[in-house]
Amino acid sequence: MQPRWVVKLGTGILSTPEGNLDLPQIRRLVEQIAMLKGEGWEIVLVSSGAIGSGMDLLGYRRRPTAIEELQACAAVGQPQLMRLYEELFSERGFHVAQLLLTYLDLDSRTLYENAQKTIEHLLARGIFIPVINENDVVSYEEIKFGDNDRLSAHVAAMVEADRLIILSNVPGLRERDDEGGRIIPLVERITEEIEAMAGKTRSERSVGGMATKVEAARIAGGAGIPMQIADGREKEILRKIASGDPVGTLFLAGGKP
Template sequence: MRARGGDLRAGRPHPRWVIKLGTGTLSTPEGELDLPQIRRLVEQVSALKGEGWEIVLVSSGAIGSGMGLLGYQRRPAAIEELQACAAVGQPQLMRLYEELFAECGYHVAQLLLTYLDLDSRTLYENARKTMEHLLSRKIFIPVINENDVVSYEEIKFGDNDRLSAHVASMVEADKLIILSNVPGLRERDDGGGRIIPLVEEITEEIEAMAGKTRSERSVGGMVTKIEAARIVGSAGIPMQIADGREKGVLRKIADGERVGTLFLASGQR
């Protein structure tokens, strides 16, 4: 992936965030899209946009949405079933985003990426230019998901954590925020112990605290979030993990409140 070239933050009047919304943050325990919860997140993003923030969303939820429509109670193992879920669920997810953001005066723009797109210099640059143009238009919010309908290996793991890190590096974000169904990195890999509020460096001890997800509708867990922190950290971008269902979570982060776990970038240590 392209290394971050220079620090553009000083020249921006407002911060640029990449916000990753995990499946557990967007869905009910039964796997249906959680409309009241998604509305709350949309309203928070829209409020920041109204203050000048530049926002790129990396949204999971397509497979989980498709699972409900196709009648799956558990995340299927077969690639073709996962891809079918994504094909059915992605339009429903985007239709909901468009309706909710339109109520707040904004429009969404869908970008579906694969890791092949990120590995190609030409495709990478095309995606970057497209997002820069959309962000410059102010009323558009890019919503990115992995193109699960054509992806193969990548669909099995990651839940967009690593994709969001590569997108944050691509657009030279000021911060990557991962909103999940966990409140942050905990001391124990079983989800117990206190939340670690600040990680200055990803050590073997920090990696040992990571645990895999236990959800039937999500993949990745803390392991891939730490991998994402490593990717953006090397590009000079901090990353914050927080509970997407905490009231006003994005406003709290914008106001500098201590929420979840903040991973510092290499240049901030």
């Protein structure tokens, strides 16, 4: 049986420097996910990008900063983003299913179980790819602080994933805060030193930065799920991870590789 992955696509790898959707890049990522699906992988996609999708229609040339503007972009952009995913995946024989979650949903036992059962049913059908985003129109936790990093960890725990993969515009956790800093390939345990490294890592095109990714690794690790951070713009990155190539940073969970 092939693994079950939760793959999180961050704002930085779905958008141009101005904040609009990067259509050629999205197509490349869809091709990789569809390839793995065709080989039997079970994939749950946690996707940012709704705000970038709505910016053009609302006339923004750059990503806005006010919460109400971001939420308006998300309201306009979410259906556009899903239409794009459906178009690209259907060309490859798959379909998408949208789930919008808030942290209130995750806190409610009944709502949590309902979402869990829905995802399991979709995965069992084989041809569907659940696409999850925070419901940004009514909840702004992730668009303000985390770019779906922590949400993806909670989803990984919900579906009992074999691995959480966060594809970002950074190649992994660096020892120091510059592009020359060495990538740490393996984190066996999240220590104060690791947290300090993450706290120094920032990116203009990423909402959450490395700190929320390390927090996501902590959440996933608590559920026994390893997490990998990798550069989503690296060629065939998901194939490389599936083949066991040493890319990015792998956070272990209880010794589980």
